[in-house]
Amino acid sequence: MILSFLFLILSIVAVLRLGWGLVYGSNQDALEASRVFLPLAAAAVGLPLIIWRLVILNRQTRTAEEKTQIDRETHYTSIFSKSVEHLGATREHKETSESRGKSEPISRTVPNIEMRLGGLHSLARLAEESTRDSLKIQKMLSSYVRENSWYLRNGTRYASQPDGKYPFFSKWMFLNAQSTDEEKADKYLNEWRDRVDSKYDSFTEWAGTLPETRVDVAEAVSNLIALVTSQQIMTELYESLFVEQAFLSRRFKKFRFRRCVFVKCTFQLSDSDFNRLEDCVLVDCTFYINDNRIYFRSCDFYGGSINDASGGKIYFNAVNLVKLTSYATQSNTTLELLHSTLKDFRFFGDNITLTAKNSSLIDCNFDKAGFTAESTIERSNFIATSFKEADLSALTNIAAATLDEMIASPATLHPGGTRPSSWPPYDPDYVDDDIPF
Incomplete structure (x- = not known):
């Protein structure tokens, strides 16, 4: 103009x-x-x-x-x-069946893994080029993992996991509160131990029969992780099965797992992330927590190990576990237990901040552990739980009755005040030969 x-x-x-x-x-x-x-x-x-x-x-x-x-x-x-069509691709697999001494050819429909992998790669490429389709592809990949993670390469379903939940412990707490039912409470406690051990055996035996997660499902998870990381969006995986998979924090920090089953999986946390698993079952899994945080809510653990939690924070909320062990000495670790039941839990280290509220620890082991003054133990039971050669001298918020429940050795340091009557006299030179380290 x-x-x-x-x-x-x-x-x-x-x-x-x-x-x-x-x-x-x-x-x-x-x-x-x-x-x-x-x-x-x-x-x-x-x-x-x-x-x-x-x-x-x-x-x-x-x-x-x-x-x-x-x-x-x-x-x-x-x-x-076309990619979605490939995700449902199948092929006919021919094999020979022996029946009454005769060989009969049979044909069975099985997943076409190669075509499905091609479809997954196409979706991953499309997500890179079309931001508009990213959310749609994310939902598609999540659905694919959920619908296919429970199936083998031959199209048959994985063996079903053992029935039933972790046995409840609340009945013992009620019986124990009734002084006249002490014998009945002890009987129930032993029966509960047997049920938990039986449940542990069932899950570990079942886990031993499972092959590794199918390659196309693992690829879908990898593509989903890459998509979520690049788009900086939160996603949720639920009702899925993962066998012998590695989850690195920088890869799954934008994930929330709900109602999933993890078998012989490895979780390696990094980048100071807060990782959350809810209502999951974990069988013989390994955790490297380092200086990070991980939150478990309503999860059941059957075996497994924590190899490094120094400087990390572990939150157990309404968790049930059996035979989870720390194979390395931890330091400056925060362990929070809320409404949880732990059996055969072994955790060793110095400067541990233990918060236990409305929780029960049965046959657990904190030998040679040192606890900070910030530790808080309220309305919790320590049944046959060992604190041999442990340092509890800094604890201030713990009831005398709770201390009486603990198994201590002469070298165990007690909180300020009178040494619990159930503990042996203090002897700083005492060495317990039963402690394997």
Whole structure:
């Protein structure tokens, strides 16, 4: 607009100059005025045409871009549709069946792993190119993991996990509160121990029959992790089975696992993340927590190990576990137990901050552990739980009855005040040969 206005001003000036030269000027002035006016007159005629042409070109460009976008979206839709078709690809597998001494060929439909992997790779590539489809692809991959993680390469389902939940311990607490039912409480405690050990044996035996998670399911998880990490969005995996898989914190820090089953999996945390597992079953899993935080809610543990939790924080909320062991000495670790039941839990280390509220620890082991003054133990039971050669001197918030329940050695340091009567006399030079380290 400004250029057009300037051009109009110049044209008016040129016309006036030409008129003045023709009327009042000499022939030379008229000639000079004509030389100035004629190019401007030509420009005055051509400029609107040029502007109109530019407008037309702009419209054509926009139309071409819109068509390109439509073609691109059509292409993306085609890729997505074909990829989804590949995710359900199957093939016929022929084998021979022996029946009554005769060999009979049979045909069975099994997943076509190769085509499914191709579909997964196509979806991963599409997610990189089309941000608009990222959320849709994320949901598709999550559904694929959930629907396929329980099936083997031959299309049959994994052996079902043992029935039933971790045996409840609350009945013992009720019986123990009744002084007249002490014998009945002891009987129930032993029966409960047998049921828990039997449940542990059932789960470990079942876990030993499971092959590793299918390669296409593992690839779907890997693609899902890459997508979630690049888009910085939170996602949830639920009702899935993972066997012998490695979960690194930098890869699954944006995940929430719910109602999943983990068998012989490894969790290695990093980047000071807060990782959450809810209502899950974990069988013989290994944890490297380091300086990070991990939160378990309503989970059942059957075996497993914590290899490094120094500086880390472990939260057990409504957790049941049996035979979870720390194979390395920890330091500066926070362990929080809330409404949880632990059997055969072994944890060793210095400067442990233990918070136990409304929890029960049965046959556990904290030998040679040292606890900080921030530790809090409220309304919790320590039944046949060992604190041999442990340092409890810094504890201030613990009931005398709770101390009486603990198994101590002469070298165990007690909190300030009177040494519990159930503990042996203090002997700092005492060495317990039963402690294996």
